[in-house]
Amino acid sequence: MNPVRTNEGVSVAPDRTVYLLPGEADSQAGFAAIRAKASHFRNAGAQVIVVQGLGFVGVAVAAAIAAARDEHGKPRFFVIGVDLPLPQTYWKVAKVAAGETPIVSPDQDLPQMLHAAVCEVGNLAATTCEEAYALADVIVVDVPLSVGERTVESPQDITIELHHFHAAIRAVGRQMAPEALVLVETTVPAGATEKIVLPILQEERHRRGVTAPLHLAHAYERVMPGPRYLASIRSFFRSFAGIDAESARRARAFLTAFIDTQQFPLWELSDTTSSELAKLLENSYRAANIAFIHEWTLLAEQLGVNLFEIVDSIRVRKGTHDNMRYPGFGVGGYCLTKDSLLAQWASVHLFDSDVTLDMTLQALRTNYQMPLHTLGHLSDLLDGELSGKTIAVCGVAYLPGVADTRNSPTELLLEKLEQAGARPVVHDPCLTTWPEAPHIVLASDLATALRDADGVVLAVPHRDYLNVTAEQWTTYCRAGQAVVDAQNILDDHTAERLHAAGCRLRGVGKGHWHKRGYSCHKLEHAAS
Amino acid sequence: MNPVRTNEGVSVAPDRTVYLLPGEADSQAGFAAIRAKASHFRNAGAQVIVVQGLGFVGVAVAAAIAAARDEHGKPRFFVIGVDLPLPQTYWKVAKVAAGETPIVSPDQDLPQMLHAAVCEVGNLAATTCEEAYALADVIVVDVPLSVGERTVESPQDITIELHHFHAAIRAVGRQMAPEALVLVETTVPAGATEKIVLPILQEERHRRGVTAPLHLAHAYERVMPGPRYLASIRSFFRSFAGIDAESARRARAFLTAFIDTQQFPLWELSDTTSSELAKLLENSYRAANIAFIHEWTLLAEQLGVNLFEIVDSIRVRKGTHDNMRYPGFGVGGYCLTKDSLLAQWASVHLFDSDVTLDMTLQALRTNYQMPLHTLGHLSDLLDGELSGKTIAVCGVAYLPGVADTRNSPTELLLEKLEQAGARPVVHDPCLTTWPEAPHIVLASDLATALRDADGVVLAVPHRDYLNVTAEQWTTYCRAGQAVVDAQNILDDHTAERLHAAGCRLRGVGKGHWHKRGYSCHKLEHAAS
16 A cells, blocks of 8 residues: 655665655655654753754764753753755665664764654654754754865865755755854855855845844864764864854853863854864864875885884873874875865965965875875785785775775775776775775675785774784785785784795885885795 | 283183183193093992083083982982084083083073082083093983085985084094993984994994994983973983994983983884984974964965964864964974984985975975065065164074074074165064174163064064063054064954054964954054
8 A cells, every 4th residue: 555656766875775765745744743843842941953964973963962951851952853855865864763873883872862862752853854944943054065176286176066055055044043043063164154154044034034133153073983973072172153242152052052061161263264264274284294194104114114113202292292193094084185175275265365275285185195105015015916916905994993984095095906907805894885885895804805815905903903813814814915004903023923924014104024024025935 | 921822713602701722732631630530430430421512402411411319319420521622612611611501591400500510519521632432431422413404495405514423423433432332312314323323433443443342322302492401301201222232221221320211211212213213203293283384374364363263272182183383483493493304314315215205395494484474474564665674573582481593583584684675673582692693783672672663573472572561562662663473472452452552463373463454554543
């Protein structure tokens, strides 16, 4: 009696669950129930919050807001997550509506709290209906804003995809209650709140005849994938700014209601451009510090020294040098790979400025190309012959211990390996699929991945790799195999063992291995 | 009966004391007394230490070593400071020999301890006789090693002045006892201990028929000018390495005898190249972080925001972002301006490597030119007319609160002001003379310096400047004056007051001042 409506399209989640895209009637029916719930909670004294965008940040923010309680233990907020009824987004709405998290995360708090809010307390819902914005006291904008190419030669080459962002803000403007606060959390080009968001909202409100003052603010999260994912929203420092004193006051009150501001006091900046720039600077700083160390990685390898040891010795200088980065494989994720571009784009397009962030953009280029250095080691060890070789690539996630593969540096390595005619075998203990490269079948375990490999790249320092003993490595690897450790996963003892077993080794930042002859066949071995 | 020997040349200290260069006979007579003292202390169980080079580091190291006591309160060491009998160096020997410090420092410990060691305990002496090296159990090399041009376009352009360093090491090799330890503290190109010092010492020892194994190590200090100058030698982390296990063991024992290694454990690196590279990396990191912020300073000014506020808001992230630098005037001193060049030089000349430290060298160029940004603000405020203008330049030292003017960024500003035909008036509360620019007469006080100035540059955040009240600034400055604050010395309240009083203001990193119209004459004022 409920025939499958195959003509309306589907949305497929990364876990392969298939959701039918909702028809207008279904959406409206679902939304009617949400509206009723919102009324119910509002009558009980709660505010209604709409989170626009159920991505990596939006979901966690929605769960954090829904978890806020007043002094009597009652929910402070009724939260509605909104995303678009499109194949690439709808599955998130469906999952949240069912009390499931769309995000794979090692943080167990998130699925628990999300499930409790949706299925037990009932103060978290999800919909595709933009009429939800009309119910909100606060609309939190968490829609993505992406860049085109991630490495550019000149500031003029930077493109950002503003279309969806514009459309999202316009939808808010069409629907929002006159007195609602719009809080932009999306990482945007500096100046965007005043120069992009504000005019769109004003235009739409003007069209509707709204004359009340607009309340608009920017606040940026510092969400981190990993076991403290939700805590990185609720229990960490947060900066914000309003377009005027009342907007700032309301943003402060809202943030205080779900963030542990006792331990992590809010930081109010003078204007939204400052808040936006702070986010971009913060991430650009990290990216630049990584790129800086990459230069010295190349030098340390030439000098025959172990840069990990050297960096450790310098990091004792707390407060000035303890954030020095280590040599590594590359930089991934959503923020460090693009935020500098948003700053440079803002300079050109929003402020008509000729300032060029030379070091900052150079850092992005360096970080993007970093995996090619690891590839160079692999190629050296295989005498330049990658074609036809089976290469085990260990690690896809852009951080250890997480399943987040956005802009993984492994992508570039894979692309180059495939171009060179190699046969990559990919393994990651945190992944069963690789969303950005669904054609890649992941090896079930490390031993299997390594068994028939001519070359091995250790790309991510997952705990599962660090826990492998020297004994196990000598079992997994075999004589003649080329092993490149890009993440200090193999200690010197293990390297010596593998060398003795006939492996050839290189380590990113480990010039001392090269000096000790680990790049060549062991002499006795070669002589035998 | 003691006629002045005018034909033998003199050595003039920065405080204008004139010392006659010693004749050979005088030197030998003085050294005979030192030799006798050395014997006396050695018989009492002390070791003899020679510190080669009585510069900024050598003097403090000598004082720190002389202050070391054993468990019975007896001096562990008899210390001899050695420097050359040349006009530019001899005054240091003369001062130390008289129990006076050659270094002007706000640290009162240094002159007290130096005086006590020389005049009371008698376990510190100074000489120009290279025979002193023959007495030493440990020879600490603290001679300078300078670079040619401080900014270069390409790695091939880097020159370093090795001649004096070679000669110093050769003198040690000629004289040293076979079993003595040579501890290089000079900041050298990575690899220099093994590739430069070791061969010279071996050559000289071979010439003398010495066959005992050479004991050679590298350890680098982290000395900081300022009130904790001596403490930065004795009570801070220290890294070191030996050319072999015995050299490392002896270096550790020696360093442990005068450094608070309980609180600041020594860090032994695998080889001397690692120790040398660590020092260069550490300072290059700091320099790069400064240059990075300069880029964002330019952007923040264009965007009309206050970068000081933004950096403060980001620095709450302890351990990852709390060493972010502030906007500023420039970078001076002996280390941050050159150490990156030593690393790049080592790559080319000692390791035949083609690695180029692009970001690192770019950072040096950025830092070197940074004062020109401040000059640009000044020029803007004076409508491009610097010729004939009196410009008060406030601050010469490269750090607040110190009298250290080596490579002061104020030098470049002065040079450009003079080229443009301006009349600079220079003030620095920590200085009575400017050793590198003796032709400059320093103003006696801030009010005097500012009185007739058309333009003012606040270049160093000395406490004396920070303590000036808004009221005082409005008295010191006058209507029509152009004031550029390159160091966040004037707070917003003061800036508003000065603007109201008819000054035109710019602040490095203070885009919000420009946005508020402080760069122009105040409207009411202009209209009147």
